[in-house]
Amino acid sequence: MIRIENVELHRVRLPLVHEFQTSSHAKRSLEHILVMLRSADGVVGWGEIASPSGPFYSAETVESCWAVARSFLAPIVLRTSWEHPSELAAAMAKVRGNHFARAGLDVAAWALWSSLQGVSLASALGGERARVSAGVSLGIEPTIDALLEQVGARVAEGYQRVKLKIAPGWDVAPVRAVRSAFPDLPLHVDANGAFDVSDISVFSALDELGLLMIEQPFAPRALVAHATLQSSISTPVCLDESVEDVEDLVTALRLRAGRILNIKVSRMGGLTFAVRAHDLARASGVPVWCGGMHEFGIGRAANVALSALPGFTLPSDVSGSDKYYARDVTTSPIVCVDGFVDVPSSPGLGWEPDLDFIAAHATDRVALPA
Known part of the structure; x- marks a missing residue:
């Protein structure tokens, strides 16, 4: 059984190289939430909550995802033991809606699990x-x-x-x-x-x-x-x-x-x-x-x-x-x-997070349990 001992949430802001205009709003920079899960045996998986900043594409925003991930999803992840990522996804589905927030933790779980299995995420x-x-x-x-x-x-x-x-x-x-x-x-x-x-x-x-x-x-x-x-x-x-x-x-x-x-x-x-x-x-x-x-x-x-x-x-x-x-x-x-x-063939996500760059561009960070 896999048990997650640590959850980290990093709010990171990056400028876009070219302004992006949709039918509802324009974007010049984006702020997403990067998620890190660490298992009891020290294996790490990363995911991303790629919600928009404003409630135009969906009802979720960076602010709402930050609150839901920190106060509701992370505690579920920390108390749930699982063998396959789908089991953790089922546990998080008790939180209705909030698809963007759940997605970030689900991706991190899949990245971690594929690393443990020694296979690529794909x-x-x-x-x-x-x-x-x-x-x-x-x-x-x-x-x-x-x-x-x-x-x-x-x-x-x-x-x-x-x-x-x-x-x-x-x-x-x-x-x-x-x-x-x-x-x-x-x-x-x-x-x-x-x-x-x-x-x-x-x-x-x-x-x-x-x-x-x-x-x-x-x-x-x-x-x-x-x-x-x-x-x-x-x-x-x-x-x-x-x-x-x-x-x-x-x-x-x-x-x-x-x-x-x-x-x-x-x-x-x-x-x-x-x-x-x-x-x-x-x-x-x-x-x-x-x-x-x-x-x-x-x-x-x-x-x-x-x-x-x-x-x-x-x-x-x-x-x-x-x-x-x-x-x-x-x-x-x-x-x-x-x-x-x-498509990477190495175990896990296939690309490694740049921890120093993430820290330099983070607008907030929380580690659970504190």
């Missing part, structure tokens, strides 16, 4: 690939010319798919411009739920631009609206915010609310539940890809490992560290070469 999860195809996500730019410049730079770097954020007023025109400039580029759009059913003409126009998918056009709980849209356009609808757990996915599949699933480790409460969503989607014939939350290197490493599973047939948001950060929290950055990221 192998522990059931991964089969030695490298994964990488896409990249681009925010809303001040002008269409600026957007075209960003797309051109990412294409030159070899990324195999480009995702464009859209919002009311920034939708058909910029996407049409990108499609005109890059006619063969695998391209998709992400609305983060900013539209409603009155905007059907927008999606009818986007349907003509040869997109891979239209991601999360409507609000998270609007599954019937997504199903209605999917039945009226040929472009696959991809669900993101609508699927926080496997039960949501069951409902979405029954309603035929989309034909593609974005699996985010953070949104789904960790690797345990992300793997279950992958398994169900694969059994149902639904392609999946791994979405990102601008994770630092630790959370990004978990995404790389997850993307090695066989059902991830579309390029995932596992772009190189340099796309977002001048320097990452790991001793070596995650690198994308010719559109691919190598």
Whole structure:
């Protein structure tokens, strides 16, 4: 049985190399919570709580995750003995919701457990690939010319798919411009739920631009609206915010609310539940890809490992560290070469945390038990 003797939480802030604008807000820097678990025999696992700072993508924030992880999840972790990470995930699931907070500790448990087993995190999860195809996500730019410049730079770097954020007023025109400039580029759009059913003409126009998918056009709980849209356009609808757990996915599949699933480790409460969503989607014939939350290197490493599973047939948001950060929290950055990221074969997470760099950029730290 594995028993965790120490939990450390580190709030770390890093500047972004390029401002990122979505339909709801702009980001110039990010603060995430890094999680360290140490077992009774001294083995360490790291995870990342990659929640947004504000309650725009989800109800969770850095502040709420800090409070929940410190006051509720860490005590559960410290008093639970387990043989497999899924058992610890089940214990933490007693805390309802709070998927981002739970995800960070779940990833740390998987990293620790795979180290104990002497296998890579990807192998522990059931991964089969030695490298994964990488896409990249681009925010809303001040002008269409600026957007075209960003797309051109990412294409030159070899990324195999480009995702464009859209919002009311920034939708058909910029996407049409990108499609005109890059006619063969695998391209998709992400609305983060900013539209409603009155905007059907927008999606009818986007349907003509040869997109891979239209991601999360409507609000998270609007599954019937997504199903209605999917039945009226040929472009696959991809669900993101609508699927926080496997039960949501069951409902979405029954309603035929989309034909593609974005699996985010953070949104789904960790690797345990992300793997279950992958398994169900694969059994149902639904392609999946791994979405990102601008994770630092630790959370990004978990995404790389997850993307090695066989059902991830579309390029995932596992772009190189340099796309977002001048320097990452790991001793070596995650690198994308010719559109691919190598999957580590060494035991555990595959990338080591840079403890001095983390300490230098931490805004707060707590160790439990004190």
